Amino acid sequence: MTIYTASTTAPVNIATLKYWGKRDKKLNLPTNSSISVTLAQDDLRTLTSVATSESFSEDQLWLNGKLESLESERTQNCLQDLRDLRSKLELSDKNAIPMSKWKLHIVSENNFPTAAGLASSAAGFAALVAAIAKLYELPESASEISKIARKGSGSACRSLFGGYVAWEMGTKADGSDSKAVEVASREHWPEMKAAILVVSDAKKDTPSTSGMQLTVATSDLFQERIQNVVPKRFEQMKQAIVSRDFPLFAELTMRDSNSFHATCLDSYPPIFYMNDTSRQIVKLCHQINAFFNETVVAYTFDAGPNAVLYYLQHNETKLMAFIYQVFGQNQGWELKFSAQDLSAFKDYFADNIADELAFEIDENLHKNISRVILTQVGPAPQNTEECLIDTTTGNPK
Numbered sequence: 001m002t003i004y005t006a007s008t009t010a011p012v013n014i015a016t017l018k019y020w021g022k023r024d025k026k027l028n029l030p031t032n033s034s035i036s037v038t039l040a041q042d043d044l045r046t047l048t049s050v051a052t053s054e055s056f057s058e059d060q061l062w063l064n065g066k067l068e069s070l071e072s073e074r075t076q077n078c079l080q081d082l083r084d085l086r087s088k089l090e091l092s093d094k095n096a097i098p099m100s101k102w103k104l105h106i107v108s109e110n111n112f113p114t115a116a117g118l119a120s121s122a123a124g125f126a127a128l129v130a131a132i133a134k135l136y137e138l139p140e141s142a143s144e145i146s147k148i149a150r151k152g153s154g155s156a157c158r159s160l161f162g163g164y165v166a167w168e169m170g171t172k173a174d175g176s177d178s179k180a181v182e183v184a185s186r187e188h189w190p191e192m193k194a195a196i197l198v199v200s201d202a203k204k205d206t207p208s209t210s211g212m213q214l215t216v217a218t219s220d221l222f223q224e225r226i227q228n229v230v231p232k233r234f235e236q237m238k239q240a241i242v243s244r245d246f247p248l249f250a251e252l253t254m255r256d257s258n259s260f261h262a263t264c265l266d267s268y269p270p271i272f273y274m275n276d277t278s279r280q281i282v283k284l285c286h287q288i289n290a291f292f293n294e295t296v297v298a299y300t301f302d303a304g305p306n307a308v309l310y311y312l313q314h315n316e317t318k319l320m321a322f323i324y325q326v327f328g329q330n331q332g333w334e335l336k337f338s339a340q341d342l343s344a345f346k347d348y349f350a351d352n353i354a355d356e357l358a359f360e361i362d363e364n365l366h367k368n369i370s371r372v373i374l375t376q377v378g379p380a381p382q383n384t385e386e387c388l389i390d391t392t393t394g395n396p397k
């Protein structure tokens with residue numbers, strides 16, 4: 001019996017204008033539009049292989065080597081939509097293989113911790129949907145496919161694109177206009193880099209889905225955010241990206257992270273995603289920008305304490321002089337920087353910063369960080385020849 005396979009890698013994306021709140025829980029329709037930067041896949045990615053064959057008896061998912069349930073309504077919605085599109089294709093092309101009726105085997109691996117607030121669900125659902133779309137040879141555009149990933153996890157729709165991405169909230173009740181679109185390609189602004197400070201013990205306070213439901217239901221501040229703050233910011237941030245205006249992009253990003261976490265605190269009972277370490281990092285970023293009298297860094301925090309710092313390549317030495325000074329003892333530096341780069345950061349700190357410093361650096365801050373992930377803006381999901389499925393058995397290799 002022939003087994004057909006396809007494999008795709010998909011990226012993580014980190015929002016600079018946050019999605020927080022649903023107007024429809026089943027379809028994952030948001031209460032505001034959002035914007036994100038797609039990160040490079042050498043550092044953070046999901047690899048998903050899918051297989052289908054007339055001989056398979058049930059849909060199965062292996063995630064990081066373990067069988068996982070495919071029962072969740074969200075996953076079922078994704079599989080159903082993909083099968084519907086395949087079935088449409090089969091009706092229009094009598095030679096098409098009737099795969100839409102066959103079961104699927106899905107094998108997926110994340111090269112980073114799952115469910116640790118590193119947007120694994122975004123990369124995970126984007127990879128799942130993109131791999132099946134490839135297997136089914138669907139002709140639909142990335143924006144169309146993003147609507148299916150959205151049903152898996154809202155933020156996953158943005159991982160269907162590389163570079164700078166908007167999720168347009170849409171207004172229709174059926175969600176047909178709630179999709180991801182490209183704001184600018186990676187090539188438009190390739191200088192954008194990201195440093196993720198993974199805060200130890202990054203256990204989630206409240207899952208995103210229930211957290212945002214609570215905020216929608218109880219926060220007064222949230223109404224102000226979605227009605228007056230975000231719509232304006234959405235346009236400004238797109239403009240900042242198009243014109244490569246880092247100071248504006250950075251200020252909007254930091255303000256939006258703060259605004260999102262303020263609505264969490266304003267929920268009742270309150271939700272705390274940031275912790276003391278997160279707050280110290282916020283303060284440090286403002287101190288760094290004030291020190292240089294220039295915006296060299298922007299922070300943003302998702303539904304957890306990990307910090308994502310955005311900065312431009314040409315400011316790397318200035319920023320990393322500080323960050324390496326504080327977090328140099330953490331893991332992750334050698335993966336991206338040579339010994340020469342690292343000593344350049346040290347020298348810059350010693351020669352240009354140490355004597356001028358008007359604030360104290362907390363020498364213990366690194367103790368609350370488990371590792372540093374150094375990455376940059378990256379491309380859309382990629383087809384790959386690497387396959388996690390044994391093509392003779394249809395099971396994981």
Ligand SMILES: Nc1ncnc2c1ncn2[C@@H]1O[C@H](COP(=O)(O)OP(=O)(O)OP(=O)(O)O)[C@@H](O)[C@H]1O
Nearest residue numbers: 046108114115116117118119120121122124125303
């Ligand atoms: N490769 C994958 N394929 C399919 N589903 C995945 C994959 N990776 C993660 N998921 C799904 O996403 C869930 C984790 O999502 P969760 O929102 O809890 O964490 P997160 O995405 O890491 O954090 P956050 O969304 O707050 O950044 C997993 O339990 C699994 O159901």
Ligand SMILES: C[C@@](O)(CCOP(=O)(O)OP(=O)(O)O)CC(=O)O
Nearest residue numbers: 015018019153154155208209302303
């Ligand atoms: C804070 C966020 O990261 C929230 C992401 O929420 P999810 O996309 O994980 O939520 P569900 O749609 O319920 O799966 C902000 C963002 O990525 O825009």
